[in-house]
Amino acid sequence: MLTDKIRLGHPAIWVQNEDTARIIDLITSTVDRTYYSFRDEGFSQYVDGDWKPILIPNPVEEDVDNPYVVTYDMSVAVEYLNQTHEDKSKVTFFDNCPIDPKQYLSQKVYKFDNMLSKYREAFWKDDTSKMPMQYVVISPYELPDEYKHLISSFDDLNPSQEELIHIVNHINENANDSLIAKSEIKEVASAGLGLTEMSFISLCLDSVVKHSKIVPSFIYKEKMKDIKNKGILEIIKPRTSFDNIGGLDNIKDIIKRTVYLRENKEQAIKYGVSPIRRILMVGVPGTGKSAICEATSKELGLDLARTGVSQVLNPYIGQSEINMRAAFRQIKAMDPLCVWIDEFGRDLSGGGTSNDSGTTDRVHGEFLTGLQELPENTFLMCAANDISGLKPEMLRADRFDKIFFVGLPAYEERKHIFSIYLSQIDTTEEYDLDSLASATQFMTGAEILSLIKETKFYVTSENLRPINTQDILNHAPTIKNTIWQKNPDMVRSMYRYAADQWDWASSLQQEESYLILGGKANRPKKQVALT
Numbered sequence: 001m002l003t004d005k006i007r008l009g010h011p012a013i014w015v016q017n018e019d020t021a022r023i024i025d026l027i028t029s030t031v032d033r034t035y036y037s038f039r040d041e042g043f044s045q046y047v048d049g050d051w052k053p054i055l056i057p058n059p060v061e062e063d064v065d066n067p068y069v070v071t072y073d074m075s076v077a078v079e080y081l082n083q084t085h086e087d088k089s090k091v092t093f094f095d096n097c098p099i100d101p102k103q104y105l106s107q108k109v110y111k112f113d114n115m116l117s118k119y120r121e122a123f124w125k126d127d128t129s130k131m132p133m134q135y136v137v138i139s140p141y142e143l144p145d146e147y148k149h150l151i152s153s154f155d156d157l158n159p160s161q162e163e164l165i166h167i168v169n170h171i172n173e174n175a176n177d178s179l180i181a182k183s184e185i186k187e188v189a190s191a192g193l194g195l196t197e198m199s200f201i202s203l204c205l206d207s208v209v210k211h212s213k214i215v216p217s218f219i220y221k222e223k224m225k226d227i228k229n230k231g232i233l234e235i236i237k238p239r240t241s242f243d244n245i246g247g248l249d250n251i252k253d254i255i256k257r258t259v260y261l262r263e264n265k266e267q268a269i270k271y272g273v274s275p276i277r278r279i280l281m282v283g284v285p286g287t288g289k290s291a292i293c294e295a296t297s298k299e300l301g302l303d304l305a306r307t308g309v310s311q312v313l314n315p316y317i318g319q320s321e322i323n324m325r326a327a328f329r330q331i332k333a334m335d336p337l338c339v340w341i342d343e344f345g346r347d348l349s350g351g352g353t354s355n356d357s358g359t360t361d362r363v364h365g366e367f368l369t370g371l372q373e374l375p376e377n378t379f380l381m382c383a384a385n386d387i388s389g390l391k392p393e394m395l396r397a398d399r400f401d402k403i404f405f406v407g408l409p410a411y412e413e414r415k416h417i418f419s420i421y422l423s424q425i426d427t428t429e430e431y432d433l434d435s436l437a438s439a440t441q442f443m444t445g446a447e448i449l450s451l452i453k454e455t456k457f458y459v460t461s462e463n464l465r466p467i468n469t470q471d472i473l474n475h476a477p478t479i480k481n482t483i484w485q486k487n488p489d490m491v492r493s494m495y496r497y498a499a500d501q502w503d504w505a506s507s508l509q510q511e512e513s514y515l516i517l518g519g520k521a522n523r524p525k526k527q528v529a530l531t
Contacts, residue, residue, distance in 0.1 A: 002154045006031045006134070009089050011115035013136045014143040016155040019197040020096050023138050023157060027092075033134075036081065037094035042070035043077045056080050081133060089122075089131040097139035104139075105147050112150045142322055155325070158333050159197050164189035167197070168214060171204055180214040191220035194227075194333035232327045234306045235334075238298035245291050246420055246445060247413030251281070251404050251505040255296050258379075262300070276401045278371075278380040280344065282387055282502065283406030284483055284491055286446030289383040290342065292406075292505075297338035300379055305331055306340045321366045328370030336377035344382040364394070371399065386490075405498035408484065408491070408516070409445055410508035411437050417445050421452050427466035435469060439476045441515075442484040451479040492516055 005013055006027055017023050028035055028046055035046035036054075044051040055068035059076065071077060085091050097104045105112075115132040122130040143153040159167070168188050172179045180188065192200040200219075207218045224235050242252050254276060261268045261275040268275065279296075281289045297304035307327050331339055374380060387395065395403070409417060414437040422431050440448055452467075455475040459467045484491060495516045504510040 002157065003027065003030045005152050005154075006033065006092065006136070009119075009128075009131050009134050010152055011119045011132045011134055012112045012151040013134070014147075014151045014153040015136065015138045015157060016140070016142050016153065017138060017157050017196070018140045018199075019159075020138045022159070022197045024094055026157075027136070033090045033092045034085070035092050035094065036077070038072065038074075038077070042072050043080070054080065085133070087129045087131075088133040089128040092134040092136055095135065095137050097137050097141065101139060101141045101147075102144055104137075105144065109147070109150070112147075116150055142325070145321075156329055156332055158194060159192075159200065161186075161189045161193060163197070164192045164195075164200055167201060168204065171201075171208075171214065175208075178213075179208055184214075184216060187216040188214055188219055191216045192223065193335075194330055195223055199226075227330065230326075232307060232323050233330050235337075236294065236297070236304040236306060238294045238304050238338075240291050240294040241298050242295045244420060245288055245295055246415075246417035247409055247508060248288060248292065248406065248505045250503065250507055251279075251292060251406075254279075254402060255299055259299055262377075277374075277376070277378075278382075278400045278402075280382045280384065280387075280395075280400045280403045281406055281505065282384050282403060282494070282498075283505070284408055284444060284494065285385045286444035286483060287406045287408065288445050289406050290340075293338075293340040293342075293381045293383060296379070296381060297340070300338055302336055302338040302379065303334070304340055305334070305337045306342060321362050324363055324366040324370065328366075328373065331370075331378060332373070332375055335375040336379075338379045338381065339374070341380070341382045344384040344387070368394070403502045404505040405494065405502040406505045407495060407498070407509040407513070408442055409448075410506060410512045411441075412508055413506065414440055414443070414448065417448050418452075421449060425456075425466050427468075429466060429468045431472075432469045436472055439473050440481075443479070443481040444483055447479055447481055447483075451476060454479065 002013070002015065003026075015023050024035075024037070037044055037046070037051065039051050039053070041051075041053045043056070044053045046052075053070045056071055056076065058066050058069045071080075081088070081091065081093075112135070115135065118130060118132040122128060137151075142155065143151060165185055168180065168185045172185070188204070192203070195203070203219050203222050204214050206222070207214050211218060227233050227235055242255075245252075258276040261273060281292065283289055293306075294304055331337055371380070382400070415433040418431065418433050418436045440451065443451070451472065455467050455472050458475065459465065459471045495513050498504060499513065499517075
């Protein structure tokens with residue numbers, strides 16, 4: 001933690017945060033040290049909860065009328081500190097970096113290197129008097145990678161929910177408790193998680209101007225708008241539930257068991273059981289992986305944060321890695337979340353072979369680091385159509401709790417899918433689900449939906465009536481089961497690998513895998529031939 005580094009007197013610390021004043025208040029109120037900084041009033045010391053300018057001997061000897069002055073010269077300030085503090089082990093100097101960090105650090109790199117050497121010397125000689133003055137830089141910019149061996153960096157210091165509650169209470173009390181009901185204050189703070197202090201204050205005041213009160217939904221929507229504009233993370237309020245998804249019984253069961261354990265944490269700990277936290281779904285395109293991600297989020301009662309490597313990639317050198325870190329930083333700030341990383345196999349395959357100057361490899365590293373540092377309450381779901389190009393370390397045993405295979409819908413699952421979609425039609429028609437399931441063998445759920453939509457378009461535009469079973473059967477040959485027809489070898493390969501390595505998202509698909517792979521197995525109890 002930041003405060004631990006402050007207490008230990010680590011010589012150089014970089015805090016990536018826009019709330020300079022808040023970070024300084026956090027440090028000065030937590031750790032007892034002697035603090036200095038440059039303020040508007042010049043070189044100042046923190047004394048009794050306030051910053052007081054320091055008067056030093058006037059370097060201009062001819063100016064006899066002003067024997068003592070305030071300085072804005074860093075070299076003069078350092079000379080003052082050297083004279084007044086023989087032991088600098090408890091001295092901290094705050095600086096800020098509002099410019100390009102590489103430009104700022106290029107002028108100070110030798111200083112930081114020297115400070116680190118002094119810190120090492122003090123450690124090995126057990127002599128704290130040899131420790132250098134501590135230097136804390138607060139900047140909205142990320143510390144460049146090439147300086148991380150010299151400087152400790154922190155970047156996840158946005159206000160906690162308790163701090164945000166304190167801010168809302170302060171605003172509300174100054175308005176005689178007229179801006180928000182006490183029962184809604186926690187909701188406002190939750191809506192503001194992930195925002196800087198000043199951004200949150202600004203949104204609260206904007207809400208007062210526009211709505212004459214602090215509205216939780218306004219804070220949340222404005223925050224989501226800002227996150228979406230940054231383009232590296234999309235936050236979704238889930239609408240799809242498991243009731244809207246046909247089949248896939250095994251993965252649904254795992255998620256429901258996980259929800260139960262999360263809701264009964266103390267008992268789970270008592271019996272030494274850990275809920276599932278990370279799932280990778282691999283399978284045929286159009287078979288419901290994305291829908292499962294959204295439904296899982298709804299089942300868990302969490303917002304869904306969607307991202308992917310393609311969203312963070314940037315043509316500027318180093319920016320892709322910065323974007324990846326920023327995405328995980330935002331995720332941690334908004335914990336708990338359900339995180340959905342789409343196109344996992346495509347976007348994280350290739351590595352250094354992609355002729356991208358090593359960008360993919362570096363993004364790999366940032367992704368793995370972010371994965372390991374996800375908060376305990378964050379639930380991760382990755383969806384992939386093909387993981388053959390992934391590096392082995394991406395699939396190491398401790399990366400995911402479960403790897404599920406999602407194949408082509410089985411016979412009973414196709415009936416279920418038709419039942420879900422057709423139930424939305426205003427009609428007294430009783431559909432023959434067995435005939436429809438038989439007519440759509442090897443179709444994905446997405447292709448079945450396309451079949452229903454196309455049938456409705458042609459029938460309704462011609463006769464202005466609801467579609468019936470025969471209409472769908474008539475149009476079934478026009479919807480090609482493209483995935484199976486064009487890529488049968490790929491699908492068979494995935495089925496074989498699933499049989500050897502992965503869990504099946506559907507017990508029915510596992511039972512009917514013989515239809516893809518060939519061989520003997522019990523066929524479904526009821527198969528209706530088309531007439």
